[in-house]
Amino acid sequence: MSIKVLITDHPASTPDVEREVLSTLGAEVVVAPSTDEATLAELAGDVDAIITCFAKVTDRVLDAAVRCRTVARTGVGVDNIDVARATQLGMIVTNVPEYCTDEVADHTLMLILALSRRLGPLVADTAAGGWDRNLTPVPMRLRGKTLALLGTGTIGRALIPRAQAIGMDVVACNRGRATPPGVRSVPGLAALFAEADVLSLHLPLTPETEGIIDRSALAAMKPSALLVNTARGGLVDTPSLTEALAAGEIAGAALDVTEPEPLPAAHRLRGLPNVLLTPHIAFSSDGSLADLSRFAAGNVVGVLRGSLPSSVVNPDVLESPGLRGKGVTHS
Incomplete structure (x- = not known):
């Protein structure tokens, strides 16, 4: 039986890199024409692996994939994959955890600079023929200001020296893990929110972190x-957040990611002058996209050849009696 791999969607303009890597298996590659659940469930019926970027790989899709051994995310977070159901079905879920660290840290710093300099309205007004230095509030001087990190994983840590290079004091609240060198520890979330001149988010999305920036968190921040x-x-x-920004309860927000995503065209956040929006592009560069596709497809090749990728999201599945593909090496 020939190997078949479903690509639900891909980060680059074409899945050429994935095809090249999968060709080492002689795999047939099927690229989904759309990412709706019904289409993916229909296409998943006879595949050995699924590669997904932003598409939702739901329990319905996984249940239909009766011979699938692995689901590979072309990205870091796996909140678009029903990992619990994949584990129950014996599928190994992988991700690419560190392909875009520099890109996201750079993009974050760029947003901090642009937001503090009130760049959005100034650029838009100048492009439209204006020349008004008083169009926005006076820009914020960042030197001496406090950058509060909510999350100090790989990307959060990469942001630290970038922020320190422009003179910012970096603080973090690390429950259960050591505070990075050069970063001041604060005792809890309330203190973190209260101290922040800039609050930068670097957490995965889990049931515990969903909506962590809510009305009470925003109320704890400085105006x-x-x-x-x-x-x-x-x-x-x-x-x-929309209400807090409109009411001036905080001074501004820069978002590369939103809920929902994308925001509806008429969403109020799109029109607020103290908001900068980019279309979930922080991860992207000519180098990172190639790395991302190569590593994700490589994870599939590894699993289907019986070896274990380094980035298994659901390691419990490896001890499951229902693990699909008993040739997988656990060491």
Whole structure:
């Protein structure tokens, strides 16, 4: 029986890199014409692996994939995959955890700079023929200001020296893990929110972190504070943020990710002058996209050849009697 791999969607303009890597298996590659659940469930029926970027790989899709051994995410977060159901069915779920660290840290710093300099309205007004230095509030001087990190994983840690290079004081609240060198520890979330001149989010989206930036968190922040999110849109309660920005309860927000994503065309956040939006692009560069596709497809090749990728999201499945593909090496 020939090997078949379903690509639900892909980060680059074409899945050429994935095809090249999968050709080492002689695999037939099927690219989904759309990412709706019914289409993916129909296509998944006879595949050995699924590669997905943003498409939702639901329990219905996984249940239909009766011979699938692995689901590979072309990205870091796996909140678009029903990992619990994949584990129950004996499928190994993989991701690519560190392909875009520099890109996201750079994009985050860019958003901090642009937001603090009130760049959005100034650029738009100048492009439209204006020349008004007083169009926005006076820009914020970042030197000496406090950058509060909510999350100090790989990307959060990469942001630290970038922020320190422009003179910012970096603080974090690390429950259960060591505070990175050069970062001041604060005792809890309330203190983190209260100290922040800029609050930058770098958490995965889990049931525990969903909506962590809610009405009470925003109320704890300074009226002059800025919020930056390049992690996951679901970390922020969007209605609460919209109201806080419109009421001037915080000074501004820069979002590369939103909930929902994309925002509806008429959403109020799109029209607020103290908001900068980018279309979930922080991860992207000519280098990172190639790495991402190559590593994700490589994870599939590894599993289907019986070896274990380094980035298994659901390691419990490896001890499951229902593990699909008993040739997988656990060491």
